Amino acid sequence: MSATVRVSQIAQRRPRSGPQVRLTGLNHSKTISILSFTTFSATLTALSPRQNISCFQSRRFHSSSSSHSWAIPSVQHTGTKIQINWDSSSASKFHNFWLRDHCRCPKCFHSVTKQRLVNTFEIPPDIAPASVSGTSRGLEVIWDLPSHKSFYDWEWLKSNSYDPLFPEARSSVTAYGRISSNVKLWGRDIESHPPTVTHDSVMEDDKGLFDMLEKIVDFGFCFIKGVDATPQATEELTMKIGNIRHTQYGGFWDFTSDLAKGDTAYTTLALQAHTDTTYFTDPCGLQLFHLLSHTNGHGGESLLVDGFHVASLLHSSNPEAFDILTRVRVPTHAAGEPGAFYSSAPGNPIINLGHGSRSKDVVQIRYNNDDRSVMKDLKSAELEKWYDALRLWDKHLKDKDVEYWVQLQPGTAVVVDNHRVLHGRSAFTGKRRMCGAYVGMDDFLSKFTVLSEKFSPDNKAGRNIWSPLL
């Protein structure tokens, strides 16, 4: 089993500083990352070709969005690379070609569309700088043959450093490497203070909407109080977040226990904690539920479980089982609707880790034991180990300390991050009417990113060409 695996939380799209909570083994370790962008006037000191270091060590500058002051890095170019000496103990090397290919000047990178204009394939593979210099704003490079001037922001270079990687400098990540600077893992104790907003605040303006999306990013779910107990109001609320994702169950659903669709959700049966649409290449991102009515019967309580929290518990208690569940592919299907047949075979792991610098982070839970297809690709001994690991996962998942049971009421909707939080329900009798919809993960994260730009203190200048997301 590899070294301690960190279970890190979902996504951030907001380049703000603050503690990142990562669960490392048994203990919670806090990782503080100062994320900032610099905006300073440049003072260029041209160097003769092939000359080495331009040293600004004596000068310092303060980044615009944190109190941190930085020594201006010294730079040097040697052959095919340019080296940036961040301090006495850390340096990055960038290929000349990589830097030229990533030039952000208006001729090379469309300032409005944020698309590459430079033709990668017309850049000489052996391109070399005529001069390099470190300025208070960033790295200046004058290229030779063909002549061209490029500038690179220091923070941008640090966060994009690949030789070496500086994971903590990665202020924002892709949808699947989602780290929040304010994440909270939770168990049953969340019942005393569940993340909650009001319908009016969400519908009133973008700030209210942003507050809700932030809670979803931090907790994996959020209640919305004061929603008219109608499908119309609920659909309108969902559309504030993003496009409704259509599936074999339709777009906006208003369902009950009549098997109108070929799925046990359309029955009175209990549903164990699960995530939805595990059988899609891209499982739905958000799922909104609003109980409209329940008459002449009992039960139908809703269950929420923080899958990232459960993954961290399993990793702490049995890292071998955790490792198996991050590797073994589990095929799932949806074949209850005559007009639809979805199969994810060979499937995906129940616990999904990120890629690259986040290869040790849990970024998605993908689990629905009822929708699981035949396990047929494992060798006999592996199958036994997988079932043992699955039983441990199930044991943690059903631990009373992680199950948050809540009786939904008409007027209060709940939106869930379907990549993190599992949901379920108890069996019920009587007439129960639930409505809701899916929103794609990409649409959710896009909306969150756009609102982060609008409300994050670091993004006054609007969409920054140095955004780590570009």
Ligand SMILES: C[N+](C)(C)CCCC[C@H](N)C(=O)O
């Ligand atoms: C559409 N609505 C949410 C009512 C039902 C969805 C069925 C969920 C399915 N068993 C799955 O896990 O993907």
Ligand SMILES: O=C(O)CCC(=O)C(=O)O
């Ligand atoms: O009926 C409910 O409360 C939830 C149904 C469910 O789990 C689902 O539709 O995925």
